[in-house]
Amino acid sequence: MFRQAPHIRLIAGKADGLTHESHEDGDVSLLPEPEYRANVRQVEKAIKSHHSLLLNWLAKRLGNSSDAADVAQDVYIRIYRYARTEWVENPQALLFKTAANLAINELKRQSRVLQRQVTTADDAVADVVSEIVADGPTPEEAMRQKQDAHALVDAIRQLPEKPRAAFIKNRFEGKTYGDIAVEMSVSESTVEKYMMDALRRLRGRLVRTSASTVLPMPRRGRRGKG
Amino acid sequence: MMAMNGHQDKDTHSTRWVARMLSGTMTVEETAAYDRWRDEDEANASSADSLWDMVDSLDAVGEQALEEEMVRDLEAATDAHKRRRRFMGISAIAAGFAAVAVIGATLWMQVPKPAQYETQKGQRTTVYLADGSVMQLNTDTKVSVMVNDSRREITLERGEAFFSVKHDEKHPFLVYAGDTKVQDLGTKFSVRMGASSNLISVLSGLVSVSQRQENNNNTRPQELALLRPGEQAVYTAATHSATVATFDPDRAFAWRKGKARYKQTPLADVVEDLNRYFKAPLEIADSDLRTLPVTGTFSVNDQGAVVDALESAFSLMAVRRSDGVILLYAQQNR
Structure with missing residues (x-):
């Protein structure tokens, strides 16, 4: 720590938080004034035209309209803050993504979704997924983990609509086949068929043979049942 | 063939079992039945596991x-x-007017005008482009972006940028860096502008490097290099030529994670590279040190930590001069 030259003082860590992930107050604005104004205008337009739809959707997801109003507010605040530093190419996409993200945060806080995710392990994966700088893995490891995470997400994405919906509701929202049957207006045995279809397709994409797994993702408690 | 069928059969069985187990409403009997099935044959167990x-x-x-x-x-x-x-009669007409107004406004707003993005020293940022491509800017970088329905053109005015390009055969993605024209159709690569040369590094896909033609559109520019993944071209402006070599992506793209990596790199080159990130430049005070080989990874978000690491790992001493320059000396008591 500059023992040899005590008169040097470097302001350490000042450059931190300048990555795109951070949009806290005090972040340097990258957008020139006219673009910033155009940005705010288009973001505002997207918010206005989707406000009631978003509120209804959040109320349905969160099961409570006052939570929905709070989350919607938070969504708008974040979008405006984002619009200060980055040009928004697709306001609707940003709006929906932010809404989904904050709805998940709220549901997670209430332990209603993603209950099997252990914080420590998943922080590492979340870092990898969103390219946040992590001190843990070497770049090679990070690259590999990222590719693995990518393969996993992609495999889910490629599922047909109904098996995908059933799988996500069951695995990540912790719903029983009975719950899902009601939501999707089908019978429980149909839900089970969707699940089998999803598992079969995922296995086909992700597992090489029945004996060896090709996924070195962090593994936690086994036999996670709903 | 038999074995193959056997496997497929096991997999079908295990899929059925696992799907049953995930229902969230398993009875004790069902769970016991699953355990019996799993344990009766090793192949069942491995397929299910x-x-x-x-x-x-x-x-x-x-x-x-x-x-x-x-x-x-x-x-x-x-x-x-x-x-x-x-489907709502009168309000549909009203909605129609609104749509026209919106389209008009959008067209008007899309009068081609390049957007500019700039980072200061020590900053990095990511920009999501209209065509779905993503651009990451390293420290002290400036770019103009012209991406719309008819073209995709980026001009690197200084610094370094990484591009993850959305595939679109009809609209080639062009990056201009001074004299250099880099074209690709859907790949990941970076372009770095230097004082006298530009560096193009390809992570995936194919990239064509040519010299920029200012005035004409008809003559095909002469391709100087066609880069494959893992290849890097150094374009030298003075000679209008490019040399191609392989490179280490972990080192070349470390900046995307806020890191700088070196392998047996002379300290003089390390200092020059690091100085791209810091407002207070480093300077080598003992000329003997210029060739000192440096291997390691530095976090470029924190100059203090970088200087600490250099001091302790390479027996250097850092002294800040009154004008802010940080001088690197060899430690006396080696």
Whole structure:
């Protein structure tokens, strides 16, 4: 720590938080004034035209309209803050993504979704997924983990609509086949068929043979049942 | 062939079992029956276990998958909303006017005018472009972006940028850096502008490097290099030529994670590279040190930590001069 030259003082860590992930107050604005104004205008337009739809959707997801109003507010605040530093190419996409993200945060806080995710392990994966700088893995490891995470997400994405919906509701929202049957207006045995279809397709994409797994993702408690 | 069928059969069975087990409403008897089935044959066990492992692994991306599903849900809700509006007589006409007004405004706003993005020393940022491509800017970088329905052109005015290009054969993605023209059709690569040369590094896909033609559009520019993944071209402006060599992507793209990596790199080159990130430049005070080989990874977000690391790992001493320059000396008591 500059023992040899005590008169040097470097302001350490000042450059931190300048990555795109951070949009806290005090972040340097990258957008020139006219673009910033155009940005705010288009973001505002997207918010206005989707406000009631978003509120209804959040109320349905969160099961409570006052939570929905709070989350919607938070969504708008974040979008405006984002619009200060980055040009928004697709306001609707940003709006929906932010809404989904904050709805998940709220549901997670209430332990209603993603209950099997252990914080420590998943922080590492979340870092990898969103390219946040992590001190843990070497770049090679990070690259590999990222590719693995990518393969996993992609495999889910490629599922047909109904098996995908059933799988996500069951695995990540912790719903029983009975719950899902009601939501999707089908019978429980149909839900089970969707699940089998999803598992079969995922296995086909992700597992090489029945004996060896090709996924070195962090593994936690086994036999996670709903 | 028999064995193959046997495997497929086991897999079908285990898929059925696991799907049953995930129902969330298993009876004790059913669970016991599963255990008996699993234990009666090693092949049953390994087929089921690999499937459980897969199911567990997928938990790691649960949040992202759930988020994407919610976005799809919202999009579907918007579409349904729009469809409903279209069937509502008078209000449909009103909506029509609104749509015209919106389209008019959009066209007007899209009068081609390049957007500019700039980072200061020590900053990095990511820009999501209209065509779905992503651009990451390193420290002290400036670019103009002209991306719309008819063209995709980026001009690097200084610094370094990484591009992850959305595939679109009809609209080549062009990056200009001074004299250099870099073209590709859907790949990941970076372009770095230097004082006298530009560096183009390709992570995936194919990239064509040529010299920029200012005035004409008809003559085909002469291709100087065609780069494959893992290849890097150094374009020298003075000679209008490019040399191609392989490179280490972990080192070349470390900046995307806020790191700088070196392997047996002379300290003089390390200092020059690091100085791209810091307002207070480093300077080598003892000329003997210029060739000192440096190997290691530095976090460029924190100059203090970088200087500390250099001091302790390479027996250097850092002294700040009154004008802010940080001088690097060899330690006396080696």
